[in-house]
Amino acid sequence: MKIIWTFTLLMIPGVVSSISVTGYSGREIIITCKYDREYTANEKYFCKGQWSTICSDLIKTEEKNKAAHSGRFSLYDDTRAAVFTVTIRDLSEQDSGTYQCGVDKSGQLDSYTEVNLNIITETNNHGTQSPSSSSFSSGSSLIISVSVLLLLIITVILLVIVTLWRLLTLGR
Structure with a gap:
């Protein structure tokens, strides 16, 4: 049984907020990003890097109320709730780092939530990844x-x- 971690991230227009989240190698994580209702028509994206420098897009979509997929990443924009969720599947240690949950605001500073992701690798007695909690x-x-x-x-x-x-x- 996969354990899904859900974290709600508060997005404040023009201000970068930050949260630290922990996931487990081989599992998935769901990150839920809130945005202001006035931006329901805007493009949503999830990228890796600092908001003040280059942030490499991992997934972005203009689709509304429909999941977009890109490799291990999915993004679903629920305009009725003014949230979008990003799912990262099959996590690995290389996924640790800084990400941004963003709303594209043409001609303005985008709204970001910084996500500091830490991945923990669990091992069983044989040194392989364990699907259940070793502790x-x-x-x-x-x-x-x-x-x-x-x-x-x-x-x-x-x-x-x-x-x-x-x-x-x-x-x-």
Whole structure:
């Protein structure tokens, strides 16, 4: 089961806001970007880099209420809610970095939300990527092991007590 991380990013016209998000290698992340309703007709895009320098477009669309796809990236502009969502599939460590969620405002400064993406690589005992949370499965295994060990100790103690009680009652 894939865990989908959803983050809502606030876009303030003419001002760059910023958020840090964490994703997991091999999984996907969904980033939801809000914009002002007056820009529902404008082009939306997601790019990699700093807003003040060159930001390389990864996906952009003028499509409304329909998903656009480009490789591992999807962008869906929901004009009724004045949000667009960007999905990045099959994350890898190389995806870590700075991105921009942008609304193209012709003749004006575009609205941006800076997204600082950090990708964590999970590994299982064989050194390969694990589709489930390794900390969860390690914690679960530890709890089960300790529980079984405690049950065994309690069983041994009860057997010793019963044996001693029988020996004492038969010896009288």
